[in-house]
Amino acid sequence: MQIPDDDRQFEAELRRFAPRAAEPLPPIRIIRVRWRVPVAVAATVLAAIGTILWHMHGTPGPGTVLPADVSAGEVTLGRAQAAVAQSPSFEAAIDGLEQASRSRTKPKTHKNQSALQALGREEL
Amino acid sequence: MKKRIAVFAVVLVAVCMPVFCVAQHSRETGNNAALQYYSAFLQMKDADLSDADAKELGEIIAGTRPYDDVKFGKLVESNAQAVETMMVGAELPDCDWGFAPLAKKFGAETPVPYFGRSRALGRLDILFVLRAWSKGDQEKAVHALSSGMLYAKHVASGGPLLPVLIGKMLLVQQLSITNRLVDSGKLTSEQRETLRTALAQLDTFGSYWQAAINTEMGILHVSLDHIRSEPDQRQYYKSSFGKDAPPDFHITQQDYADLEKVAAAYSRTLSDDNAAPVQSAINASTKTVQIMIPNPERLVKSKQELQKALEETKAKIH
Numbered sequence: 514m515q516i517p518d519d520d521r522q523f524e525a526e527l528r529r530f531a532p533r534a535a536e537p538l539p540p541i542r543i544i545r546v547r548w549r550v551p552v553a554v555a556a557t558v559l560a561a562i563g564t565i566l567w568h569m570h571g572t573p574g575p576g577t578v579l580p581a582d583v584s585a586g587e588v589t590l591g592r593a594q595a596a597v598a599q600s601p602s603f604e605a606a607i608d609g610l611e612q613a614s615r616s617r618t619k620p621k622t623h624k625n626q627s628a629l630q631a632l633g634r635e636e637l
Numbered sequence: 638m639k640k641r642i643a644v645f646a647v648v649l650v651a652v653c654m655p656v657f658c659v660a661q662h663s664r665e666t667g668n669n670a671a672l673q674y675y676s677a678f679l680q681m682k683d684a685d686l687s688d689a690d691a692k693e694l695g696e697i698i699a700g701t702r703p704y705d706d707v708k709f710g711k712l713v714e715s716n717a718q719a720v721e722t723m724m725v726g727a728e729l730p731d732c733d734w735g736f737a738p739l740a741k742k743f744g745a746e747t748p749v750p751y752f753g754r755s756r757a758l759g760r761l762d763i764l765f766v767l768r769a770w771s772k773g774d775q776e777k778a779v780h781a782l783s784s785g786m787l788y789a790k791h792v793a794s795g796g797p798l799l800p801v802l803i804g805k806m807l808l809v810q811q812l813s814i815t816n817r818l819v820d821s822g823k824l825t826s827e828q829r830e831t832l833r834t835a836l837a838q839l840d841t842f843g844s845y846w847q848a849a850i851n852t853e854m855g856i857l858h859v860s861l862d863h864i865r866s867e868p869d870q871r872q873y874y875k876s877s878f879g880k881d882a883p884p885d886f887h888i889t890q891q892d893y894a895d896l897e898k899v900a901a902a903y904s905r906t907l908s909d910d911n912a913a914p915v916q917s918a919i920n921a922s923t924k925t926v927q928i929m930i931p932n933p934e935r936l937v938k939s940k941q942e943l944q945k946a947l948e949e950t951k952a953k954i955h
Contacts, residue, residue: 587748587750588748588749588750588752588753589745589746589747589748589749589877589879590740590743590744590745590746590747590748590749590797590856591744591745591746591747591860591877591878591879592877592878592879593749593752593797593799594745594797594798594799594853594856594857594860594878594929595878595879595880595928595929596799596879597798597799597802597931598928598929598930598931598932599880599928602935603802603935603939604806606799606802607756607799607802607803607806610752610753610799611753625685625686625687626685626686626687626688626691627683627684627685627686628683628684628685628686628691628694628712629681629683629757630683630757631686631691631694631695632694632756632757632760632761633753633754633756633757633760
């Protein structure tokens with residue numbers, strides 16, 4: 514089997530190849546930051562406060578869309594009848610029932626309330 | 638041979654009859670609008686609102702403030718599927734909430750979760766209408782509004798008084814929005830016709846007041862039976878009705894007799910809108926009956942308010 518001329522030339526070129534010595538890497542500049550410890554402390558404190566608030570309220574931020582609470586309707590016929598018969602107005606009867614079902618489900622947070630519960634009331 | 642064929646035909650009919658009956662029953666069940674509404678309730682998605690936003694939402698629905706899509710667009714968008722499911726139900730002629738068999742068995746302790754949900758869904762539909770209108774989609778707004786009115790009528794059907802009141806309150810708000818859309822002068826003749834058709838279907842709402850009172854009285858009768866059979870009647874009343882019973886609370890035969898008299902008087906009151914006879918019957922009845930009966934004057938006022946709103950809108954759209 515004959516070796517092509519191109520291959521011989523390529524081998525000759527390879528033999529002439531001599532690797533150059535690599536230049537040394539630039540030195541790493543170590544920056545000493547004095548505020549690193551306070552930032553870490555602040556982050557820990559913020560994380561702790563966030564965790565406490567999350568557990569206290571148990572709800573995401575305003576405007577977040579949540580699935581409807583399907584259990585929010587523990588109104589019985591008797592309670593509905595008593596509300597209609599004994600409330601000062603029919604509107605108050607409906608609102609009273611809405612409030613009763615709300616107290617069994619999700620407590621209102623300090624600043625926010627459920628949109629569906631608000632829509633279920635006569636006096637929004 | 639003919640005799641054998643005749644016998645075979647009779648056997649075939651006897652075998653197939655139950656199948657036809659089941660098929661008929663399932664078709665009727667599938668046409669029940671309440672199934673679509675229950676499905677819509679499950680599709681509803683909640684959102685957190687600030688007190689100020691909730692107040693603004695009330696003002697928008699009452700028509701004293703324009704709809705704000707920046708604030709409430711996300712809420713309406715996320716509930717679009719629930720509203721559209723409701724609209725499918727509203728196209729069906731019949732609505733049975735499945736309330737009667739439960740009430741017969743459980744009386745005052747019958748759970749009625751749809752009462753509160755139905756009002757919230759009706760209000761979401763109103764927001765859906767206002768959003769579509771604000772975006773210039775008149776066709777969508779009119780369709781959702783007319784469906785919402787039929788839905789409000791369905792909410793009121795077949796139950797006691799509270800859902801009738803919820804249906805009435807929704808309708809009064811929907812009629813007010815209908816007036817605003819008509820006043821805008823932008824509705825096409827087809828859109829006006831869509832609204833007219835929906836309004837015409839509300840004519841039968843008037844009969845729901847009497848039906849609701851009949852249901853109410855029937856449930857109260859069952860409740861008296863339940864309370865009477867309990868060893869601690871006061872405790873049972875409190876757990877079933879959520880209110881404290883009067884100190885000398887005890888069911889007697891007189892309660893049944895008085896309840897009958899009040900029920901009869903209520904029928905007359907709703908036919909001539911005169912609350913005086915039923916109020917007299919309530920005043921003459923036992924304390925137990927008195928705390929169970931809805932105020933007739935308020936009821937007549939509610940009925941008349943809806944009737945007036947309906948007549949005004951009809952006059953405007955014709």
